[in-house]
Amino acid sequence: MANWCNNKVTFTGNQEVLEKVSNVFQEMIEKETKGNIGQLPDFIESKSGYFFEIYQNETDEYSFHYETRWSPNIESLWIIANHYNVGFVLDYEESGCMVFGKTICENQILQDYFLNQCDFQDCIYNVDSDCYEFEGENYDYKEEIMRILLDRKINSNSQKIA
The missing domain is CATH 3.30.70.1270 (Api92-like domains)
Structure with a gap:
């Protein structure tokens, strides 16, 4: 399936x-x-x-x-x-x-x-707090971090083109 x-x-x-x-x-x-x-x-x-x-x-x-x-x-x-x-x-x-x-x-x-596997290496799930940790911040959902990472990738590529 x-x-x-x-x-x-x-x-x-x-x-x-x-x-x-x-x-x-x-x-x-x-x-x-x-x-x-x-x-x-x-x-x-x-x-x-x-x-x-x-x-x-x-x-x-x-x-x-x-x-x-x-x-x-x-x-x-x-x-x-x-x-x-x-x-x-x-x-x-x-x-x-x-x-x-x-x-x-x-x-x-x-x-x-x-995003690829390398993009997620700094995203850690903390079992004790039941949240994701990324760059010193806590997030309830992994998707929030994924959006941040994708926006950075897009902005980074846009700056290279300009």
């Missing part, structure tokens, strides 16, 4: 084209509610990268939450972005396998930022 990766994608671009992307996701949501588990847009000819448990963000009509098996489906999103000439920001995590990252697609340039 696969571990499930949680994903949130937000598409960016021209309003008219974003409506088309939204319609594709609405179609996949409808097909899934009818019992067809795992969805891909009709124009993707792949055997992987399926979207599961898709739902639309309540506050942003061009954001969708969904699950994938094991890891994010960046390639499927890349195909959608190129098909409609849009960008996207994907946040993903599968904490059981320590998969945590953000992918940004702008102007057909794809950048994937993710």
Whole structure:
């Protein structure tokens, strides 16, 4: 049985084209509610990268939450972005396998930022206090530390590019 990766994608671009992307996701949501588990847009000819448990963000009509098996489906999103000439920001995590990252697609340039084992070496779980310790601070959830580390990685890379 696969571990499930949680994903949130937000598409960016021209309003008219974003409506088309939204319609594709609405179609996949409808097909899934009818019992067809795992969805891909009709124009993707792949055997992987399926979207599961898709739902639309309540506050942003061009954001969708969904699950994938094991890891994010960046390639499927890349195909959608190129098909409609849009960008996207994907946040993903599968904490059981320590998969945590953000992918940004702008102007057909794809950048994937993710944490690896080395990033977690300074994060320690303290059994006595039932919290995580990182850089002298205590955190109730490991995800808080993961967000800090990912933001640092993104900012560090942005400074190198500038």
